[in-house]
Amino acid sequence: MRALRLLALAAFFPVAGFAQDAQTLADIRAEIAALQAEFNALKSELVSTGAAATGVAGGDALQRMDAIEAALMRLTGKTEEVELKLNRVVADGTNRIGDLEFRLCELEEGCDIAALGDTAPLGGAGGGAVAPIAPVVTDPASGGAVAGGPELAIGEQADFDRAKEVLGQGDFRTAADLFATFTQSYPGGPLTQEAHYLRGDALSQVGDTAGAARSYLEAFSGQPSGPQAAPALLKLGQALGALGQTPEACVTLQEVGTRFPGSAEAASAASAMAGLGCT
Structure with missing residues (x-):
């Protein structure tokens, strides 16, 4: 059952991990690490009990385990690749906004360029993978926020x-x-x-x-x-x-x-x- 669960998780993970939901890249990397730990425990159990050698776990059990391990390594690499791309997008967007702020300050009367300071990272102070911002629930009559927002x-x-x-x-x-x-x-x-x-x-x-x-x-x-x-x-x-x-x-x-x-x-x-x- 544990081997089946690992196979199911490995098959589902690319879809669930990179969907646009509340998970951040840090969450994804933590899940991969947990999955890797469970996999290593299962593989050690098969080897130590002799199940892999006796065929109790099914034919070619170690070969299947090696295939799962390779898949996990690919997932880890893909996650790191996405994180690097996201960081580049945030850096590029932040630089562009900073350039616009500088240009606008040059055009704006009384603006002190020296007082602009560093541009905050695009999408939030933390940069990188940013958790979705909760929507503001408004009252059509007043145009303001109401309970629930x-x-x-x-x-x-x-x-x-x-x-x-x-x-x-x-x-x-x-x-x-x-x-x-x-x-x-x-x-x-x-x-x-x-x-x-x-x-x-x-x-x-x-x-x-x-x-x-x-x-x-x-x-x-x-x-x-x-x-x-x-x-x-x-x-x-x-x-x-x-x-x-x-x-x-x-x-x-x-x-x-x-x-x-x-x-x-x-x-x-x-x-x-x-x-x-x-x-």
């Missing part, structure tokens, strides 16, 4: 609603300031990405295109798979185009279609690329 800090919803109300009243500069204060007060909160995104909209309305682009970039880079990621990336690309940064705009708009294929944002990005003459 991530827990809000005291005053967080009220501060967000106040900034959003001011935005709706057309006081865009004040709204931008309120959203800026909100993101500083509640970094990493469930409403922070939307606050960055709406601040970008407010700054766009007052003609601060560089500031708007920075806000859209912060909205996307802080949560690349979040609910506002696609529209933030789209508007970032459009803002870069408006700033005359055509090559960067084309790359960013192309990324919208790559990350969010079939979405309304992907269609809008394709139209924007055509308008910019992207090749």
Whole structure:
């Protein structure tokens, strides 16, 4: 029975391990290590009891065990390969975002390049395999988070609603300031990405295109798979185009279609690329 279980696990593991679920690469490597330990124990048991030599475990038992061991080694190698590729993607994405931040700072009045600091790794402070971010459950009537979603800090919803109300009243500069204060007060909160995104909209309305682009970039880079990621990336690309940064705009708009294929944002990005003459 233990041999059958090992065979079943070895056959199922490539599908389960690399599916887009809550497992991280660290979880996968830990499971492979546990499976390898159990395999070694079973192989030692067969050899020590003489079952392999007497045929009690079935003909050519050791040959089958060797085949399983080879499969486990291949799985370990594939896992390490995926981890290396993921780390390269994170590093490349982080470098690109850092370059955009530098370029936007050059265009933004009063921005101190020396104060930018290091760019946070794409997808989270830890980089690499990042656990999925819990979705924000919203109330259609209020547009805010409700029970069942991530827990809000005291005053967080009220501060967000106040900034959003001011935005709706057309006081865009004040709204931008309120959203800026909100993101500083509640970094990493469930409403922070939307606050960055709406601040970008407010700054766009007052003609601060560089500031708007920075806000859209912060909205996307802080949560690349979040609910506002696609529209933030789209508007970032459009803002870069408006700033005359055509090559960067084309790359960013192309990324919208790559990350969010079939979405309304992907269609809008394709139209924007055509308008910019992207090749």
